Amino acid sequence: MxxxxxxxxxxxxxxxxxxxxxxxxxxxxxxxxxxxxxxxxxxxxxxxxxxxxxxxxxxxxxxxxxxxxxxxxxxxxxxxxxxxxxxxxxxxxxxxxxxxxxxxxxxxxxxxxxxxxxxxxxxxxxxxxxxxxxxxxxxxxxxxxxxxxxxxxxxxxxxxxxxxxxxxxxxxxEIIDEKAQQLEKAVENTLQVISNIVEQKDLYTSGHQQRVAKIAMDIATELKWEKETCEMIYRAGIIHDIGKIGIPSETLSKPAKLTFYEYEFIKTHSEQGYNMLKNIPFFEQIAEIILEHHERLDGSGYPRKLKGDEILPEARVLAVADVFEAMTSHRPYRPALGLEVAMDELISNRGILYCANAVDALTDLVRNKGYHAPV
Ligand SMILES: [Fe+2]
Incomplete structure (x- = not known):
């Protein structure tokens, strides 16, 4: 039947x-x-x-x-x-x-x-x-x-x-997830390429962006921020000085003291970086963070002289990572200033120039968890 x-x-x-x-x-x-x-x-x-x-x-x-x-x-x-x-x-x-x-x-x-x-x-x-x-x-x-x-x-x-x-x-x-992963990988690769291009122009700061990215992500992780935000801040860190592409190498790598005008020109890099990225899909938020990475809590930063909470939290963390990396790294024109000097600068200006939460998180990492700047 x-x-x-x-x-x-x-x-x-x-x-x-x-x-x-x-x-x-x-x-x-x-x-x-x-x-x-x-x-x-x-x-x-x-x-x-x-x-x-x-x-x-x-x-x-x-x-x-x-x-x-x-x-x-x-x-x-x-x-x-x-x-x-x-x-x-x-x-x-x-x-x-x-x-x-x-x-x-x-x-x-x-x-x-x-x-x-x-x-x-x-x-x-x-x-x-x-x-x-x-x-x-x-x-x-x-x-x-x-x-x-x-x-x-x-x-x-x-x-x-x-x-x-x-x-x-x-x-x-599964197909969408796979495509998203491929896209993410492509974005990572693109960021690395851009990062290398920037650092080839500015030989004084070779590896700076990579290290800043890592430190910023470590601080964000210590602050228990969402994984997506930590990844975002890492990506912003990797290309935060992208605007330096528009600054002549002679100025960036000048072996003598910069003139007032040269310094003012270099300071345009955060706005130039923002303008490069602001209209590119997936990069809009990164562009905003990059724009504000030299702002300071008391309004003494640039380019917009933003104060306190006017500055994006991600940019405030990136600023702390940027200063910490700059002071703990060797430069062709000076040796590294050292961990203690860097922490003194950050702690003494905690809540004045630099985000208190970010400084506290970094202080905890350095003092209690054996953290030192990535090499
Ligand atoms: Fe910068």
């Missing part, structure tokens, strides 16, 4: 309402699921709950084989195994794109009886996952002969259809 037979009958009103309420919750759970394992677990548990069955399986189509990805009650007999489509009821369901409803497996020629003798199964329903182009099947087992009603088949098919949508969503989400 190779036709699907649906037993006539219906749920009682109370059971119908209860099943619909549960089904609604299951559909919500499935639409929020993050991976295939979660989908399979939800389906497996809800089948037993909704249909009061004794077991369930979740089979995936894998290179023309039925892969028993998840199995409840028959396990460990079939879980993780693959069977040819022709000898498996899940294969029949996928090939025919319709449910199989079997009251007694010992009376149905589609069932490979020898494979089932070791199991408790007597009655079953199996439905395809994604009816028009099946990607798997869901099975529901009873230990006794069970003439499933059309309602039971419909409930199982709703579960399978929702599982198919959830699996599709997960697949697309």
């Amino acid at each position: 190779n036709e699907t037979i649906l037993k006539e009958g219906a749920f009682s009103t109370d059971r119908y309402i209860s099943i619909m309420e549960k089904l609604l919750l299951v559909v919500q759970e499935l639409s929020a699921s993050k991976d295939l394992t979660q989908v399979m677990n939800i389906v497996r548990h809800s089948i037993r709950d909704l249909l009061e069955s004794d077991g369930a399986t979740f089979v995936l189509l894998d290179n023309d084989m039925c892969y028993y990805a998840e199995e409840d009650a028959i396990s460990p007999l079939w879980k993780g195994k693959r069977f040819p489509m022709d000898i498996c009821i899940s294969g029949w369901v996928m090939k025919n794109k319709i449910p199989a409803v079997i009251k007694d497996i010992y009376q149905d020629e589609r069932i490979p009886i020898d494979a089932y003798r070791k199991t408790f199964v007597r009655g079953l329903i199996a439905v395809p996952i994604r009816t028009h182009d099946p990607i798997g099947a869901i099975g529901c087992y009873w230990a006794d002969n069970h003439a499933a009603s059309p309602e039971e088949v419909r409930v199982l098919q709703v579960l399978a259809d929702t599982a198919a949508i959830a699996m599709g969503n997960i697949h697309f989400q």
Whole structure:
């Protein structure tokens, strides 16, 4: 008997309402699921709950084989195994794109009886996952002969259809995540290239941006800022002096004291950096941070002479990292001033020039956690 037979009958009103309420919750759970394992677990548990069955399986189509990805009650007999489509009821369901409803497996020629003798199964329903182009099947087992009603088949098919949508969503989400990772990598590489270009122009400060980026991120992490904000501040740090591309190398690397005009020209680098990045997608926030990295709390910074909270928190942290790195690094025209001198400068101007929270976080790192400037 190779036709699907649906037993006539219906749920009682109370059971119908209860099943619909549960089904609604299951559909919500499935639409929020993050991976295939979660989908399979939800389906497996809800089948037993909704249909009061004794077991369930979740089979995936894998290179023309039925892969028993998840199995409840028959396990460990079939879980993780693959069977040819022709000898498996899940294969029949996928090939025919319709449910199989079997009251007694010992009376149905589609069932490979020898494979089932070791199991408790007597009655079953199996439905395809994604009816028009099946990607798997869901099975529901009873230990006794069970003439499933059309309602039971419909409930199982709703579960399978929702599982198919959830699996599709997960697949697309994986593609989106992969693309986002590739984009992020491309952004990182671009930032490194820009950083190297800037530092080739300004040989006095080779490696400065990399180190500032690391210190700024360490401070932000110490402040327990969100991971995304810490990454943002790192990216801003890596190219914070990008505006120096517009300043002649002779001025940046001048071995003598700068004139007033030369210094004023160099000071334009934060605004020049901002102008370079402000209209580039993904870089708008970084541009704002870069614009403000030389602002000081008392309004003595540049270019806008912003005060206190007018300065972005990320820019305030970057400023502390910038000063700390500059004072603890060697320059061709002077040796490093040292950790203590740098901390004295920051602590004595804590809350005056530099963000108190950022200075405190760095002080804690240096004094209590053995932190020293990256090399
Ligand atoms: Fe700068």
